[in-house]
Amino acid sequence: MLSAFPFMPEVASAHGAELDALSAYIHWLVLALFVAWGLFFVYLLVRYRGRRNPAADYYGLRTKASSYAEVGVALAEAVLLVGFSIPLWSARVDDFPDESEATVVRVVGEQFAWNVHYPGPDGLFGSADVHLVDVQSNPLGLDPNDPAGDDDIVTINDLHLPVDKPAIVYLSSKDVIHSFGLPEFRVKQDTIPGLVIPVHFIPTVTTAEMRERKNDPEFTYEIACAQLCGLGHYRMKGFVTIDTQAGFDAWLASRAPSEDAGDSFWQ
Amino acid sequence: MSAHDVDVDKHVRTYIIVFVSLLALTLVTVAISYLEMTTGPAVALALLVATVKASLVACFFMHLISERKLIYLVLGFTVLFFLFVLLGPLATEANQVGV
Amino acid sequence: MSVTAIPYTVEPRPDTGLNNVKLGIWLFLASEVMLFGALFASYILLRVGADAGTWPRGDSILNVPLATLNTAVLITSSVTMVMAWASCMRRDFGKFRLYQGLTVLAGFVFLGIKYVEYTSKFHHDLFPSTSTFLAIYFTLTGLHALHVIGGMAYNAYLWGPGARMWKSDLEQFTNRVEASGLFWHFVDLVWIFLFPILYLL
Amino acid sequence: MTDHAAHHPAEEHHHPEPGFLRKYWFSVDHKVIGIQYGITSLLFLFFGFSLMMLMRWQLAYPGEPLPLIGNLLGASRMPGGVMLPEFYNQLGAMHGTIMVFLGVVPLAVGAFGNYVVPLQIGAPDMAFPRLNMASYHVYFWGAVIFVASFFAPGGAAQSGWTSYSPLADIAPTGQTMWLIGMIFLITSSLLGSINFITTIIQLRAPGLTFMRLPFFVWAQFVTAFLLLLAFPPLEAASVMQLMDRVAGTSFFLPSGLVVSGQVLEVSGGGSPLLWQHLFWFLAHPEVYVLILPALGIIAEVVANNTRKPLWGYKALVWSVLGIGFLSFVVWAHHMFMTGMGTVMNAFFQTTTMIISIPSVVILSALILSLWGASIRFTTPMLFALAFLPMFGIGGLTGLPLGLSSADIHLHDTYYVIGHFHYVVAPGTLFALFAGIYYWYPKATGRHLSDTLGKLHFWPSLLFMNGIFFPMFFQGLAGVSRRLWDGGESYRHAQDVLWMNDVMSWSAWGLGLSQIPFIVNFFLSMKRGRQVTENPWQATTLEWAAPSPPPHGNFPVPPVVYRSPYEYSVPGMERDFLPQFEAGPSDPEAERAAIPQPVPAE
């Protein structure tokens, strides 16, 4: 069908289908152009080969037909640009859902892992300070004296999200530029040190369902670091688990820090 | 330009005038910087004076005032591209998603 | 060299009205505009992006009187430079030697003052690594100083050994002085911008 | 190349033979310098290709020891013959840098520009011969620095040819050498471009008005302006990154960085994106520096082998000027994923779409030039014809990338690698090969073997597509570029992983396919069929000079009577009418009709 292009991973986000449609249209367009030009090109090679046409015609092609073709190409590009690409982009970066009805999470890239940070029940992220960073016990440098941080949940390379609910991910980096790439969700955003850049999307297919569709019990969504970030770039891989709301809540609860967790940091 | 078609002495007189006005403008900029102004106007004014001085140098010492079209063309494009490299990054940063 | 002489090395080509050197030097200056322009753009971007209050006013760190003096020195050297060229036009070798010499001398004075400025910074433990402001300050003024040195070197050459050409081919020599002058004025022109943006704002 | 004296004893007495060094190393003759550039850059193309053939092993057989060569490269690079990720990144970054800055640009501009432009405009040499020599020597030492960097502690640059900060700021010494080498190369290009522009504007032969210039000269003209005005910003950026690395500044380093658990002790306050802006402000015009001379070569070869004027010369000229101008305002289409708001994003998408139009016009004009032709399938023409669809594929796949919403999925995947290799490899490289086959007789006085040429062409065409087409599938599947294991560990890559073998074997096949060329290149110098001035029966000025041209190029300074591609002029029994020949009709009248330069105000 016209609004999808083969070879792409099965889409698993609400906006993904729209992006794919654009991708499909532009690819069909260039494919058509290439085939048309290609056939014409081959025809010319055969028709005007020296042996068949020993004397060239000084004037060559008399019509200006080609300029119509060019105008056509330009128009098609304009339509795809104004009608699709720009609005779709604006939907990505401008109309964010309200945080109250979204799953909000911080993801911080580092050589070579993804730190995932949930605010916990209080919905507040604990404040962090680079000088508190400890590779083992406190990768994000959370401030133990900040109450907002007490119930926070921190995982490494393990992002869980509930299905059919908007997710807002605040992206940043501790060291160099990485890129938060989620192929199945058609999400990609560089994480720039010094900046916090949000992305939003709605996962539409749970991991379990995707496993059935692919009938591959092993299947998991992955975070693929898309930006060269050093010798470990190739292994900077995280996992995304899309769960039902219930399943997600259960997982969160299971991850909630036990009472003395705050101290266990400093043992 | 070749020796014949210019009246050198007239040139020299202009050089002196330009020289004096440049020195004067230098003092002006410094003076301005002492009266306490908010950054906005201060920058604008300082750059204005600098531009005037620069164009004096360019027009008279570098004889741009009486240069060939070709040179104007080249410099015109150069200035344009300079504006691109100046404004492009600024505009993009102003339009940055996130903080 | 080549068998057939290269045309328009001295006399201008009728349809462009320029000789090769004149066009060449202006093209070079165009690229220089982009070089300093990019650094200038970086300065603005970094300053606009800096957290409120972190960017110092130049005169709170730098020595404005010295820089003002240096500005005057460069402007003076520009005048002596064009006077040197005018002396070529007037075929007055003595005057040329004088003005060209003064131009080079002014270059030395400028560098001397810069040296004093730099060292006093270092004494106060102010280095490029201290802050982004000082980083851009040292980079811009350093690059500018390199250009001054380059210009001085060529001017000194024209003053000394290069001057032999005065006898052999005065017209080409005059072109060279003009070209070297154009470069020197450009260096002056760059400083005219560096002075306010680095020292006064 | 073969020594002039043999062909032109006449020269002997107006200037004694200079010594070897003066003649071949410190020569100021644009032809010798062109050939210096040519040989050096070809060797670097081969070197850059070899690096990639190494990488392709790792991509096809991740983590498996490379037989034979593997152990030779030392434990710091390939312990036990297995490539370390660090070394993979070095190879990638250096492949990109070398191919672009030491291979294609010096060959397209330094070699072809230097050798052909003065000849095509009927000039005795470049406007500034000594500057020309300097530009080669600066390039040469820059190149030496790049090669030496492989032996620096920690190895060569390994942050990609894009050298994004902060990664490049904290990379080993090799990056410092990369930056210094870069400053050398940029300086060299600046010297060169000043020379080209001055030469083209000032040294055109009488009667050679701008609208009579061969399209190749136009392409070089615009290219020179790109080099002149787009390179300095990267020079500035390189200086700043150098300061960050050696003087401890933080131009590109924000505050509060934590590298491998340690807080980075710098003043901070810098901007990583500033580097990207300055880099791409150079690097997008740069990619047109890679393609414009190629298009120029193609135009020459197509006109000559269709035996008819190019279709739409005016359109070609205006398009190339348009591309040159627009290429300064599209750079941020490489930065869509850095968090760009809708406004700027829309702006850069729009400029990107607009710039594709002149390219379409140029390609269309070249294809339509075939209409009514009498096509001669010579070796240069084969490469030129192959160029058209190959560049077509590369260019057309640029459009999905140019629409940022489509780019979200494709950015930094192998799709991008596929896109630009189609334009630079079977595109530009093929054009350069076409140029070599086309002008080799002019430079050496001998033809390259046609048989070996075809033996070079067909397999190259096959393997090029074998390497680069699968990349589109991998990219659409979402496989990231610059992966040491070629995506082996990623689930979404599994279905397309097998293509890595196809690509690698094609790459090695492509390597073998170059043997006929290398053999041809060297053997033909002595064995090739001898030629006179105008072996291709061409119309442009370089064919008025002897082959190879002596010092000063033209025994008699040429005069230009007409536009560049007067083939198959009606009512002539000979099917070409050179620019430099008075027409059969009435030579006197024609000589009188030569446009005289009008004094400028």
Ligand code: HEA
């Ligand atoms: C010579 C080099 C070259 C050329 C000419 C181009 C041409 C174009 N490029 Fe490409 N590009 C690169 C080299 C080049 N590019 C490189 C090196 C990179 C990657 C850098 C990196 O990240 O490492 C890149 C990356 C790149 C990106 C960034 C992708 C990303 O990182 O996400 C984008 C996005 O807009 C883009 C767009 C375009 C466009 C729209 C064109 C247009 O100009 C194309 C216009 C041409 C056409 C539209 C063709 C017309 C075709 C026909 C008329 C049909 C003919 C058919 C037959 C004859 C059969 N390019």
Ligand code: HEA
């Ligand atoms: C002009 C630019 C150019 C050219 C021509 C090429 C040519 C080739 N490139 Fe390259 N490539 C880049 C520029 C270029 N590349 C860049 C910029 C990158 C990105 C780097 C980065 O990630 O930062 C890249 C990355 C890149 C990758 C991705 C690596 C990764 O992401 O991890 C791959 C993978 O296969 C690849 C392969 C090839 C191959 C097989 C060729 C082949 O087509 C090579 C063909 C070469 C020849 C045919 C040689 C011809 C010369 C001779 C035969 C010599 C004869 C000598 C004499 C006669 C004296 N390239």
Ligand code: CUA
């Ligand atoms: Cu992180 Cu690549």
Ligand SMILES: [Cu+2]
């Ligand atoms: Cu680009």
